[in-house]
Amino acid sequence: MADLHFGEDQPTEAERAAIDAIVSQAEAATVVETERVVRGGRSRRRGLRHQLLPVLHSLQHEIGWISPGGLNGAAERLGVPPAEAYGVATFYELLRTTDPGHRDDVVHVCVDPACAMAGNDDLQASLEADGARVHASPCLGQCERAPALFIQGVGRPDQVPADDDEKFRLPQAGDPGLRVLRRVGVVDPTSLDSYRDHGGYEALAAAIEMGPDAVITAISDSGLSGRGGAAFPTGIKWRAVADEPGPDKHVVANCDESEPGTFKDRIVCEHDPFAVIESMTIAGLATGAPHGWIYIRGEYPRATARLEDAIAQARAAGLLGDDVAGSGQRFDIEVRRGAGAYICGEETALFNSIEGFRGEPRNKPPFPTTHGLFSQPTAINNPETLINVLDIVIDGPDAYRSVGTERSPGTRLFCLSGRVGVPGLYEVPFGTTLGELLDVAGEPTGDLSAVLLGGAAGVFVGPDALDMPLTLEDTREAGATLGSGVVMVFDDTVDMEAIVVRIAEFFRDESCGQCVPCRVGTQRQHEVLVELQSSRQPLAPQRAELIDDMALAMVDASICGLGHTAASAVRSALALGLIGNSQ
Amino acid sequence: MSSVITETAVTIQVDGQEVAVPEGATILDACDAAGVETPTICYGPTLTPVNVCRVCVVELDGSRALVPSCSRPAEEGMVVHTDSERVRHSRKMVLEFLATGVDVSQADELGQWAEHYGADPDRYVPGGETMDEPVRVQDNLYIRDYDKCVLCYRCVEACGDDAQHTYAISVAGRGFGARISTEFDVTLPDSACVYCGNCVAVCPTNALQFKTEFDLRQADDWRPEDQTVTQTVCSYCGVGCNLELHVQDNQIVKCTSPDDHDVTKGNLCIKGRFGWNYV
Ligand SMILES: Cc1cc2nc3c(=O)[nH]c(=O)nc-3n(C[C@H](O)[C@H](O)[C@H](O)COP(=O)(O)O)c2cc1C
Numbered sequence: 116m117a118d119l120h121f122g123e124d125q126p127t128e129a130e131r132a133a134i135d136a137i138v139s140q141a142e143a144a145t146v147v148e149t150e151r152v153v154r155g156g157r158s159r160r161r162g163l164r165h166q167l168l169p170v171l172h173s174l175q176h177e178i179g180w181i182s183p184g185g186l187n188g189a190a191e192r193l194g195v196p197p198a199e200a201y202g203v204a205t206f207y208e209l210l211r212t213t214d215p216g217h218r219d220d221v222v223h224v225c226v227d228p229a230c231a232m233a234g235n236d237d238l239q240a241s242l243e244a245d246g247a248r249v250h251a252s253p254c255l256g257q258c259e260r261a262p263a264l265f266i267q268g269v270g271r272p273d274q275v276p277a278d279d280d281e282k283f284r285l286p287q288a289g290d291p292g293l294r295v296l297r298r299v300g301v302v303d304p305t306s307l308d309s310y311r312d313h314g315g316y317e318a319l320a321a322a323i324e325m326g327p328d329a330v331i332t333a334i335s336d337s338g339l340s341g342r343g344g345a346a347f348p349t350g351i352k353w354r355a356v357a358d359e360p361g362p363d364k365h366v367v368a369n370c371d372e373s374e375p376g377t378f379k380d381r382i383v384c385e386h387d388p389f390a391v392i393e394s395m396t397i398a399g400l401a402t403g404a405p406h407g408w409i410y411i412r413g414e415y416p417r418a419t420a421r422l423e424d425a426i427a428q429a430r431a432a433g434l435l436g437d438d439v440a441g442s443g444q445r446f447d448i449e450v451r452r453g454a455g456a457y458i459c460g461e462e463t464a465l466f467n468s469i470e471g472f473r474g475e476p477r478n479k480p481p482f483p484t485t486h487g488l489f490s491q492p493t494a495i496n497n498p499e500t501l502i503n504v505l506d507i508v509i510d511g512p513d514a515y516r517s518v519g520t521e522r523s524p525g526t527r528l529f530c531l532s533g534r535v536g537v538p539g540l541y542e543v544p545f546g547t548t549l550g551e552l553l554d555v556a557g558e559p560t561g562d563l564s565a566v567l568l569g570g571a572a573g574v575f576v577g578p579d580a581l582d583m584p585l586t587l588e589d590t591r592e593a594g595a596t597l598g599s600g601v602v603m604v605f606d607d608t609v610d611m612e613a614i615v616v617r618i619a620e621f622f623r624d625e626s627c628g629q630c631v632p633c634r635v636g637t638q639r640q641h642e643v644l645v646e647l648q649s650s651r652q653p654l655a656p657q658r659a660e661l662i663d664d665m666a667l668a669m670v671d672a673s674i675c676g677l678g679h680t681a682a683s684a685v686r687s688a689l690a691l692g693l694i695g696n697s698q
Numbered sequence: 699m700s701s702v703i704t705e706t707a708v709t710i711q712v713d714g715q716e717v718a719v720p721e722g723a724t725i726l727d728a729c730d731a732a733g734v735e736t737p738t739i740c741y742g743p744t745l746t747p748v749n750v751c752r753v754c755v756v757e758l759d760g761s762r763a764l765v766p767s768c769s770r771p772a773e774e775g776m777v778v779h780t781d782s783e784r785v786r787h788s789r790k791m792v793l794e795f796l797a798t799g800v801d802v803s804q805a806d807e808l809g810q811w812a813e814h815y816g817a818d819p820d821r822y823v824p825g826g827e828t829m830d831e832p833v834r835v836q837d838n839l840y841i842r843d844y845d846k847c848v849l850c851y852r853c854v855e856a857c858g859d860d861a862q863h864t865y866a867i868s869v870a871g872r873g874f875g876a877r878i879s880t881e882f883d884v885t886l887p888d889s890a891c892v893y894c895g896n897c898v899a900v901c902p903t904n905a906l907q908f909k910t911e912f913d914l915r916q917a918d919d920w921r922p923e924d925q926t927v928t929q930t931v932c933s934y935c936g937v938g939c940n941l942e943l944h945v946q947d948n949q950i951v952k953c954t955s956p957d958d959h960d961v962t963k964g965n966l967c968i969k970g971r972f973g974w975n976y977v
């Protein structure tokens with residue numbers, strides 16, 4: 116690589132310390148030079164670049180922004196061109212590259228639908244009246260306790276006020292049907308012993324006994340599919356990674372959870388962190404991948420702390436490290452924090468983010484199973500997917516299939532929010548109807564007008580969908596999706612136009628900007644909806660046609676799932692007549 | 699009917715026509731071989747494909763979404779359609795989208811394709827967001843007019859891994875707010891830029907322009923039709939880069955290098971690219 120040029124701005128003492136705090140503990144990356152698959156070439160896939168995001172986090176946290184001197188110091192220390200480091204810093208919502216002029220904490224207030232229904236504007240107004248530095252945020256993953264706040268600390272730890280006074284209890288606590296949530300709210304999440312008392316690490320022992328091949332066969336036979344949104348068969352993914360030669364492979368737990376309406380991964384990671392660690396370990400041993408990574412969204416301080424603590428305890432007990440539980444195999448886990456970017460939940464964007472590049476998705480193929488993190492074979496899964504593995508390994512695929520349907524076996528977590536009796540996280544067998552699920556959550560609070568299924572990337576369904584069984588096959592047939600398990604409920608008092616405009620704004624804000632159909636399409640879609648909202652007229656036919664034209668191009672020609680789904684909620688709202696027929 | 703003959707060939711079908719291309723070739727190469735013209739914006743023959751503009755998409759049997767022809771390797775037996783309803787629609791929309799936010803008046807090829815596909819950028823909500831960037835004139839060599847930038851990443855690639863290894867510019871920001879930028883938007887003289895001009899050479903929209911061209915255009919005196927191009931070899935060092943000097947009214951107004959030249963692949967250094975400025 117050519118010699119890099121750095122500007123004249125130098126880091127202050129404090130900035131240098133913030134950089135050193137990260138870099139001095141970093142080992143050089145587990146990176147080899149690989150064939151170029153994305154922009155950001157071979158020559159830069161070396162050294163310490165993967166420490167860039169942690170270093171930027173550290174600067175932001177200590178100083179309150181990324182100054183030119185701080186950026187230069189970080190870039191020089193890590194051998195990253197300053198222009199590229201700036202490109203990375205400006206990608207993330209939680210990183211500032213302009214001087215805020217103060218060193219106060221920043222209070223992020225959620226503006227997404229569940230919080231809008233719960234009076235986030237009043238909360239914001241009262242915070243502002245108290246002199247707080249308020250920042251409007253997309254969904255903070257706390258929709259069941261809306262309106263949500265996240266306090267980004269400067270020189271102090273980040274905080275989620277709702278974490279402190281919360282006496283956590285699952286709505287379904289004690290229900291014998293719980294599988295994934297069995298230990299949640301029961302086990303002491305800070306204690307490995309408590310986890311073991313509740314059956315923890317029996318699955319790892321069983322998996323070591325079975326051997327990798329039998330584990331993967333059991334997963335395949337169970338019919339387990341991904342819970343992160345795309346519902347890809349987990350067994351096929353693991354088998355593909357296991358079949359790749361060589362030791363440089365990775366297992367990633369995708370805890371970025373930023374789909375509006377989703378909060379399941381937060382609850383699971385906070386209240387059963389060892390289950391995430393144990394199931395990742397099984398994935399590592401089964402696929403022959405020694406490197407584990409947890410990528411967790413930056414707005415989840417407690418889940419992050421609990422996972423880090425669980426990793427430390429597991430390592431001390433010989434359950435992670437060079438010889439996992441006497442298996443003779445190596446597996447260890449590193450935690451990386453996101454910094455406010457929905458798109459970094461997309462698997463290839465997530466890899467770029469860890470590697471220290473902008474979180475821009477890569478074109479597929481090649482797929483992560485052959486070219487994933489650091490262009491090496493990678494099995495990436497959602498935590499809910501992973502935790503299902505524990506029961507499959509212990510009880511076998513047949514027992515696993517005893518609930519659910521043939522094509523959607525097992526149970527599913529649903530995140531209920533909005534105008535529903537008791538908002539919260541629920542687990543029901545696949546095949547439960549939407550109406551039955553809402554009944555489990557208690558008396559509705561009003562006259563149901565619509566349900567947003569699957570999140571902002573999902574679709575609205577009307578009251579006539581209450582009989583729809585919640586399975587992959589039935590939702591697909593109905594043109595809907597379960598997505599990440601979002602069930603957000605609206606009643607007839609909600610201003611749906613405002614909700615849909617906000618969803619369009621969400622996609623506009625969160626588009627990475629890389630490809631034209633999505634970068635421009637999400638912008639223009641939002642403009643059309645704002646025009647509709649302010650016109651108070653029915654949607655004009657040529658506007659309806661434009662929305663459809665834009666949607667088709669985004670679905671057909673975008674690079675990734677964000678563009679592919681950016682119009683689906685909007686179009687379903689129009690089709691159901693929730694918006695567009697004037698007041 | 700195959701038009702390319704090689705050692706290991708891959709045969710694919712383009713619009714019903716069988717074509718053979720060497721292994722490793724892209725669908726775009728196959729389209730070229732089949733004599734099917736394809737619009738491209740972010741693709742450059744000397745650059746690693748970044749496949750971001752999506753104007754080159756084609757329909758591939760068995761694939762749910764359209765695929766970018768410029769980066770997708772041709773595989774034996776692929777069946778590709780380049781003129782289906784879906785392909786025409788997405789290409790039209792990409793061209794339309796770009797024209798709604800970017801000044802594409804000097805991107806001639808883009809304009810021709812926009813006409814071909816019937817793009818209508820006027821049907822959008824009036825007063826929509828645009829690039830809205832001032833022209834950056836920071837030296838006497840070249841200017842940056844990001845109102846004309848379609849974010850094709852070509853300049854970034856040319857400055858970085860694909861040619862120059864200087865990494866003076868990157869994409870900054872996100873979504874519609876994404877822009878090509880130096881760190882903190884410092885001026886080019888303060889950045890890592892070494893003025894090789896390779897970014898200028900690959901820019902498809904004239905967002906990056908020789909200062910001479912910019913000044914002549916400002917004076918309404920830019921006349922490509924009156925220009926002659928002289929081939930010469932750069933005399934500054936022993937490498938022997940080919941130069942093409944563009945001359946208007948006995949003045950050199952810009953300098954390029956042929957893409958297909960073995961040594962330069964279209965790239966030069968400051969002396970070759972801008973040396974005539976001091977002559
Ligand atoms: C825009 C976008 C955001 C995503 N966010 C997440 C996320 O936060 N968590 C997640 O597990 N998967 C997310 N996904 C899906 C991942 O790309 C990937 O399919 C998933 O992590 C695979 O795990 P699974 O097979 O266990 O579901 C997202 C996809 C897209 C397109």
Ligand code: SF4
Pocket residue numbers: 458475476625626627628629630631633634673674675676677678679
């Ligand atoms: S579809 Fe959107 S988010 Fe995905 S790569 Fe394209 S611009 Fe980025």
Ligand code: SF4
Pocket residue numbers: 853856857862864865866867890891892893894895896897898
């Ligand atoms: S002139 Fe050369 S060094 Fe400067 S930005 Fe362009 S490509 Fe990079």
Ligand code: SF4
Pocket residue numbers: 846847848849850851852853854878897900901902903904905906
């Ligand atoms: S300045 Fe030119 S080359 Fe660079 S991204 Fe914009 S249009 Fe492409």
Ligand code: FES
Pocket residue numbers: 225226227228229230231253254255256257258261262263375376377
């Ligand atoms: S936290 Fe507000 S909508 Fe999810």
Ligand code: FES
Pocket residue numbers: 737738739740741748749750751752753754755766767768769
């Ligand atoms: S030319 Fe293929 S995506 Fe741009």
